[in-house]
Amino acid sequence: MNTNVTQHDPSGDPITGWWTEAVIYQIYPRSFADSDGDGIGDLPGITARLDHLVDLGVDAVWLSPFYPSPQADAGYDVSDYRDVEPLFGRLPDADKLITEAHSRGLRVIVDLVPNHTSSAHPWFTAALAAAPGSPERARYVFRDGRGPAGEQPPNDWQSVFGGPAWTRVADADGRPGQWYLHLFDTGQPDLNWDNPEVRTEFLDILRFWLDRGVDGFRVDVAHGLVKQADLADWREPQEILSGREEEDKPRPPMWDQDGVHEIYREWRRVLDSYPGERILVAEAWVEPAERLARYVRPDEMHQAFNFEYLLASWTAPAQYAVITRSLEATDAVGAPTTWVLSNHDVVRHASRLGLPVGTPRPNGIGIGDPQPDAALGLRRARAATLLMLALPGSAYLYQGEELGLPEHTTMPDEARQDPTWARSGHTQRGRDGCRVPIPWEADAPSYGFGPTDASWLPQPAVWAEYALDRQRDVPGSTYEMYRTALRLRREYALGRSALRWRESGDAVLTFDNGGLTVLTNFGEAPAPLPAGADVLHSSAPLTDDGAVPTDVTVWFRA
Numbered sequence: 001m002n003t004n005v006t007q008h009d010p011s012g013d014p015i016t017g018w019w020t021e022a023v024i025y026q027i028y029p030r031s032f033a034d035s036d037g038d039g040i041g042d043l044p045g046i047t048a049r050l051d052h053l054v055d056l057g058v059d060a061v062w063l064s065p066f067y068p069s070p071q072a073d074a075g076y077d078v079s080d081y082r083d084v085e086p087l088f089g090r091l092p093d094a095d096k097l098i099t100e101a102h103s104r105g106l107r108v109i110v111d112l113v114p115n116h117t118s119s120a121h122p123w124f125t126a127a128l129a130a131a132p133g134s135p136e137r138a139r140y141v142f143r144d145g146r147g148p149a150g151e152q153p154p155n156d157w158q159s160v161f162g163g164p165a166w167t168r169v170a171d172a173d174g175r176p177g178q179w180y181l182h183l184f185d186t187g188q189p190d191l192n193w194d195n196p197e198v199r200t201e202f203l204d205i206l207r208f209w210l211d212r213g214v215d216g217f218r219v220d221v222a223h224g225l226v227k228q229a230d231l232a233d234w235r236e237p238q239e240i241l242s243g244r245e246e247e248d249k250p251r252p253p254m255w256d257q258d259g260v261h262e263i264y265r266e267w268r269r270v271l272d273s274y275p276g277e278r279i280l281v282a283e284a285w286v287e288p289a290e291r292l293a294r295y296v297r298p299d300e301m302h303q304a305f306n307f308e309y310l311l312a313s314w315t316a317p318a319q320y321a322v323i324t325r326s327l328e329a330t331d332a333v334g335a336p337t338t339w340v341l342s343n344h345d346v347v348r349h350a351s352r353l354g355l356p357v358g359t360p361r362p363n364g365i366g367i368g369d370p371q372p373d374a375a376l377g378l379r380r381a382r383a384a385t386l387l388m389l390a391l392p393g394s395a396y397l398y399q400g401e402e403l404g405l406p407e408h409t410t411m412p413d414e415a416r417q418d419p420t421w422a423r424s425g426h427t428q429r430g431r432d433g434c435r436v437p438i439p440w441e442a443d444a445p446s447y448g449f450g451p452t453d454a455s456w457l458p459q460p461a462v463w464a465e466y467a468l469d470r471q472r473d474v475p476g477s478t479y480e481m482y483r484t485a486l487r488l489r490r491e492y493a494l495g496r497s498a499l500r501w502r503e504s505g506d507a508v509l510t511f512d513n514g515g516l517t518v519l520t521n522f523g524e525a526p527a528p529l530p531a532g533a534d535v536l537h538s539s540a541p542l543t544d545d546g547a548v549p550t551d552v553t554v555w556f557r558a
Contacts, residue, residue, distance in 0.1 A: 019279045019302050020336040021495025022059040026398045028344045029066050029088050031437040034450030043089035047097045057486030060107035062218050070120050072187035073419055077118035081205045098213045107215035114202055115221040116188040124189050132178050139198055141181035141190050153179055156233045160184055162424035185419045193225045206270050216279035223284040226260045228253030256286050264300040289329035296335035303338040310340055314357050316522040320504040337393035342401050348434045351407035353380035364429030365409040378404050379551045382539040386553035389485045390518040392499050400438040403466045404478035407433040415458050442467040484537055492516050520553040530558050
């Protein structure tokens with residue numbers, strides 16, 4: 001099979017721009033580095049560790065929210081979009097971080113949360129104090145309830161975190177009143193994006209941070225801003241990845257509505273008015289790939305996370321299908337494909353891939369749940385990473401994956417803080433396991449996360465073996481595997497080259513890109529390399545006779 005997959009813009013020319021081939025590193029501020037010993041990571045801690053990102057070889061950093069927030073959802077409930085949460089520092093700390101990153105050649109992308117605010121946001125406080133039909137309530141999605149006394153929610157929508165997506169408020173006289181929509185936690189009321197005041201506010205927020213020098217925005221729940229006008233009932237299970245259109249099931253009324261694209265065209269015009277190629281990145285849990293590609297048309301966003309790829313089974317046919325489909329869909333709109341294997345919302349791929357192939361993606365793993373095979377998971381994770389980093393386009397890494405960090409799958413339930421755990425009636429353990437503060441030094445307090453033993457989530461005892469100081473300069477360590485891969489990726493221009501499939505069967509995937517050949521063996525038997533192959537990199541040692549063992553990826557020159 002010799003299929004070429006090359007990315008072009010609509011004019012037929014190869015697409016360009018720093019983001020088209022960048023490797024971007026996600027930092028979850030709570031869990032990266034703690035400068036003051038309170039057990040919570042902060043902006044000064046991140047600034048002090050920027051050299052790690054330079055040594056690793058990434059091009060940019062994406063920061064999860066650091067804005068003022070009650071922390072009902074770890075900062076994704078924003079009460080002020082133009083300041084810094086005191087837990088994380090002050091606004092000058094953000095300015096210093098941006099300046100210090102730029103001085104090292106790193107670009108900075110910040111999170112933007114436009115689907116909802118915090119219930120502590122001044123707008124929502126004003127809405128609660130105002131009457132039904134008021135301008136204050138028109139910024140959010142308030143509705144009268146159903147039933148003789150309005151005692152039933154306006155529709156049957158469920159929250160992504162579990163339970164109803166509506167909460168009733170009290171009128172000024174104390175009597176039960178209207179309901180407000182929250183597709184996530186009760187502390188995260190959804191904004192009404194049909195309201196011009198909402199649209200103007202976020203244009204101003206974009207400019208506030210662009211003026212401070214940020215290089216772009218990762219847009220949270222980018223597919224959720226616009227709701228179907230009639231707020232029709234939706235009796236299917238609520239899933240954030242539910243944009244798939246099937247013959248007997250339309251798109252959900254709360255996700256991936258066509259009206260979101262007008263919003264992002266307006267945002268794109270703002271970013272294009274600034275120098276330096278500022279970018280928009282969509283967190284859009286949308287299928288199929290052709291629907292996702294609509295978010296990265298030439299006048300909209302620059303990147304969209306490829307969650308279909310993240311969710312693909314660890315088999316050669318599944319990987320071939322999703323890679324091909326993704327490249328073809330984004331090529332059709334002149335955009336790069338953006339690959340990702342882990343982030344702050346999913347079980348880390350070093351654990352997820354240690355579950356039996358075909359296991360549905362768990363929403364957290366805890367005590368009493370089926371436990372992944374840690375050794376197998378890491379082996380497959382390393383192979384998956386080398387496969388991903390060899391693909392054309394951009395790639396995102398989640399903090400700690402360069403250390404091979406697994407999920408904390410035995411975290412005590414009483415330590416969990418994700419609202420999913422409580423709202424699901426303790427049936428879904430949620431995302432805490434991938435958010436545990438990362439280890440820097442094996443023998444230091446909190447494994448070097450901070451100057452004390454404090455850690456907002458408990459770190460497992462096995463963290464010592466994953467610490468950076470145990471892996472730096474150690475041949476074969478996961479950290480050094482990442483460093484070498486990122487160096488070779490840049491040297492061979494893998495992000496901007498063309499993929500040509502050589503073989504796609506049930507056991508082996510092989511393709512050429514940028515002067516290299518990449519082979520991943522999914523089969524049970526070792527896969528031979530061509531005679532005279534010059535191996536440049538491998539996710540694990542080859543057999544004594546030079547073959548590629550199962551669950552291993554190798555980069556070579558034929």
